[in-house]
Amino acid sequence: MFHLIEKQISERVAEHVRARYNVENVAALEQPKQASFGELAIPVAFHLARQLKQAPRAIAGQIVADLGALEGVSALEVAGNGYINVRLDRGRYADGVLKGTGESREKVPGKIIVEHTNINPNKAAHIGHLRNAILGDTFVRMLRRGGCNVEVQNYIDNTGVQVADVVAGFHFLETKSAADVEQLLRDPAVRFDYYCWDLYARVSTHFNGHPEDLAWRLNTLHEIEHRTGDRAHLAAIVSNAIVGYHLATMQRLGIQYDVLPRESEILHLKFWETAFEQLKARQAIYFETEGKNKGCWVMPASAFKEQTREDTEDSKVIVRSNNTVTYVGKDIAYQLWKFGLLGKDFFYRPWKQVDGHTVYVSTSDPQPAGAPSFGHGDSVYNVIDSRQSYLQDVVVAGLRALGYDQQANRSIHFSYEMVALSPRTCVELGIELSEEDKKRPYVEVSGRKGLGVKADDLIDKLIEKALEEVDARHPEAPAAERRTVATQIAVGALRYFMLKYTRNSVIAFDFQEALSFEGETGPYVQYTAVRARNILRKLAERGEQLPDFARELDAAALQRQLASEDFWQLLLIASKADSAVDRAISSGEPAHVAKYAFQLAQAFNNFYHGYPVLTEENREKRIFLLWMTDYFRAQLEQTLSVLGIFVPDYM
RNA sequence: GCGCCCGUAGCUCAGCUGGAUAGAGCGAUUGGCUUCGAACCAAUAGGCCGGGGGUUCGAGUCCCUCCGGGCGCGCCA
Numbered sequence: 001m002f003h004l005i006e007k008q009i010s011e012r013v014a015e016h017v018r019a020r021y022n023v024e025n026v027a028a029l030e031q032p033k034q035a036s037f038g039e040l041a042i043p044v045a046f047h048l049a050r051q052l053k054q055a056p057r058a059i060a061g062q063i064v065a066d067l068g069a070l071e072g073v074s075a076l077e078v079a080g081n082g083y084i085n086v087r088l089d090r091g092r093y094a095d096g097v098l099k100g101t102g103e104s105r106e107k108v109p110g111k112i113i114v115e116h117t118n119i120n121p122n123k124a125a126h127i128g129h130l131r132n133a134i135l136g137d138t139f140v141r142m143l144r145r146g147g148c149n150v151e152v153q154n155y156i157d158n159t160g161v162q163v164a165d166v167v168a169g170f171h172f173l174e175t176k177s178a179a180d181v182e183q184l185l186r187d188p189a190v191r192f193d194y195y196c197w198d199l200y201a202r203v204s205t206h207f208n209g210h211p212e213d214l215a216w217r218l219n220t221l222h223e224i225e226h227r228t229g230d231r232a233h234l235a236a237i238v239s240n241a242i243v244g245y246h247l248a249t250m251q252r253l254g255i256q257y258d259v260l261p262r263e264s265e266i267l268h269l270k271f272w273e274t275a276f277e278q279l280k281a282r283q284a285i286y287f288e289t290e291g292k293n294k295g296c297w298v299m300p301a302s303a304f305k306e307q308t309r310e311d312t313e314d315s316k317v318i319v320r321s322n323n324t325v326t327y328v329g330k331d332i333a334y335q336l337w338k339f340g341l342l343g344k345d346f347f348y349r350p351w352k353q354v355d356g357h358t359v360y361v362s363t364s365d366p367q368p369a370g371a372p373s374f375g376h377g378d379s380v381y382n383v384i385d386s387r388q389s390y391l392q393d394v395v396v397a398g399l400r401a402l403g404y405d406q407q408a409n410r411s412i413h414f415s416y417e418m419v420a421l422s423p424r425t426c427v428e429l430g431i432e433l434s435e436e437d438k439k440r441p442y443v444e445v446s447g448r449k450g451l452g453v454k455a456d457d458l459i460d461k462l463i464e465k466a467l468e469e470v471d472a473r474h475p476e477a478p479a480a481e482r483r484t485v486a487t488q489i490a491v492g493a494l495r496y497f498m499l500k501y502t503r504n505s506v507i508a509f510d511f512q513e514a515l516s517f518e519g520e521t522g523p524y525v526q527y528t529a530v531r532a533r534n535i536l537r538k539l540a541e542r543g544e545q546l547p548d549f550a551r552e553l554d555a556a557a558l559q560r561q562l563a564s565e566d567f568w569q570l571l572l573i574a575s576k577a578d579s580a581v582d583r584a585i586s587s588g589e590p591a592h593v594a595k596y597a598f599q600l601a602q603a604f605n606n607f608y609h610g611y612p613v614l615t616e617e618n619r620e621k622r623i624f625l626l627w628m629t630d631y632f633r634a635q636l637e638q639t640l641s642v643l644g645i646f647v648p649d650y651m
Numbered sequence: 652g653c654g655c656c657c658g659u660a661g662c663u664c665a666g667c668u669g670g671a672u673a674g675a676g677c678g679a680u681u682g683g684c685u686u687c688g689a690a691c692c693a694a695u696a697g698g699c700c701g702g703g704g705g706u707u708c709g710a711g712u713c714c715c716u717c718c719g720g721g722c723g724c725g726c727c728a
Contacts (some may be wrong), residue, residue: 032671041671046670080671160727161727161728314653319726321726324726326726387723440721441721442721472688521695524676526693534688536687586667589667590658608691610692612686613687634666
């Protein structure tokens with residue numbers, strides 16, 4: 001509701017300023033510093049002051065006089081040095097909220113592609129991957145809430161070095177055949193993704209001590225690329241199995257995908273060759289004949305770097321002198337496909353169906369009709385950590401060099417900082433720290449060293465902790481039910497933890513903080529929603545029906561109740577859910593939704609503590625309190641669903 | 652060396668395109684459960700917003716510079 005009236009007023013003011021002063025783009029509204037100043041503040045007089053060479057306060061006075069009465073506004077006041085504070089007509093506003101005016105959102109045309117997760121399918125997922133997936137999934141939920149059509153892609157690099165290393169580990173270090181590995185997969189005592197986690201670390205260590213064995217990797221890569229030999233078969237077994245684990249891990253957090261484009265198909269359907277022809281034809285890349293990059297196809301540094309100094313040393317190699325393409329090259333081809341610019345498509349087959357949602361995976365062979373259309377996005381968000389910003393810049397430069405400026409502008413690197421480990425948590429994990437590391441605020445995780453916290457371990461630990469709390473509070477409830485509740489709490493805690501930090505803040509992961517269920521946490525917000533539901537449930541237990549609020553509460557009644565500043569402020573914050581999501585979308589910051597959810601919960605807990613609902617004797621007030629309770633419940637649930645957090649039946 | 656990010660309360664972090672008296676959680680101290688279940692609420696203490704210049708009517712926010720920390724900069728991905 002709030003975002004509607006905000007928009008109305010903002011447009012009205014912009015129109016007036018344009019007509020009266022011939023000035024554009026000055027109508028952004030603000031939240032007043034204090035609630036007592038009103039609901040919205042218009043700082044337009046400050047912006048006009050410079051051009052009109054008049055005091056802001058005088059201009060503000062003039063504008064207020066000229067604007068006259070605004071719909072839904074009870075007063076405009078000049079305040080401070082020249083603010084115009086807006087006071088809304090409370091009864092009307094509440095009536096709009098109650099009748100649900102403007103709550104249905106318009107569909108936004110076009111398709112947005114969000115690519116996230118993208119974990120190398122060679123070992124178990126860790127907390128860094130969780131941040132990626134949770135950020136990406138939440139952003140998707142935000143966009144969908146905002147009315148956007150979103151396609152979720154999870155890119156699978158099943159032919160890369162990381163997979164090759166684990167395959168080499170099985171083949172050379174453990175001398176296991178494909179059949180042996182399949183046997184391992186069937187062994188219920190073996191957690192295959194964990195097994196690979198350790199094996200990958202062992203292989204990395206081995207290569208450090210025996211660099212001559214790096215040929216294993218090259219040979220394996222070669223076999224995988226040409227789909228021949230035992231190791232290619234092994235790679236398929238390993239990567240398919242690990243993808244299964246990754247999807248299962250993410251499913252625990254309510255994260256799903258629409259399509260899994262794989263590098264194997266990018267290779268075999270010759271996506272790169274097509275892109276290569278385009279890049280050559282448009283002279284986006286050139287064949288280097290001298291210097292250290294002699295014999296390579298390179299993209300000039302001027303294409304993706306700010307300073308245009310001619311320095312061929314900084315050029316980015318796209319095709320190596322041995323004629324193989326780099327990762328960035330393949331990524332350019334993939335990005336072109338996402339926009340429907342490649343002139344080629346994958347084939348698709350269903351991978352798996354979970355909760356009625358089918359995930360498709362790319363294949364290189366024609367399939368019976370029935371798969372949806374993928375790709376052809378109007379804008380693309382790549383959720384990738386900030387360490388890869390340089391490569392993302394190169395990809396975007398590739399599009400630009402091909403003349404796809406619009407698509408380049410709509411290729412958004414949705415970057416975020418890494419998840420590291422707090423020194424305290426390293427100690428808990430038994431990781432040895434150097435004296436230097438102990439002084440650092442955080443220590444970087446490393447898959448190669450097998451150093452990190454596995455996603456499923458963390459989730460299990462959270463469930464265990466939550467279960468202790470649930471058991472203590474509800475010993476009479478069935479065990480299976482308690483487990484469900486504990487799982488929902490654990491997921492709420494984890495998702496909120498990953499979302500409460502803004503994207504460019506490094507998270508120093510700390511068990512003690514992540515396992516906290518109090519204060520600014522997911523469980524706090526969940527608990528609040530449970531409280532609201534409990535009131536309504538108690539009402540039903542007494543054999544009472546929820547009143548027909550729209551019939552019982554007319555504008556006059558709402559006006560009477562909302563004369564209370566407390567109630568008015570509560571209604572206001574609860575009505576800002578869509579506003580919060582809009583703001584979070586435009587700033588690209590899921591943390592803003594998390595922050596709002598917490599503030600909403602705080603407001604309700606205040607209300608809960610101060611105003612007993614069921615025992616209220618005044619009829620009108622009781623109905624009003626019930627309405628507030630039900631409205632808060634709905635807004636809390638809606639906001640939590642945007643965050644991907646469930647509300648348990650009890651806590 | 653070059654590029655990007657960060658520096659705000661004891662700790663962890665917010666602070667929306669520059670705006671009114673800089674906020675929250677944790678921790679500390681104190682108080683509140685016969686209740687719509689305290690995973691909660693209330694109160695108190697705690698700040699030269701890293702330092703210094705500048706732009707502006709106005710700077711935590713923009714520019715410059717210095718200090719401190721992180722991450723990138725491969726014919727790896």
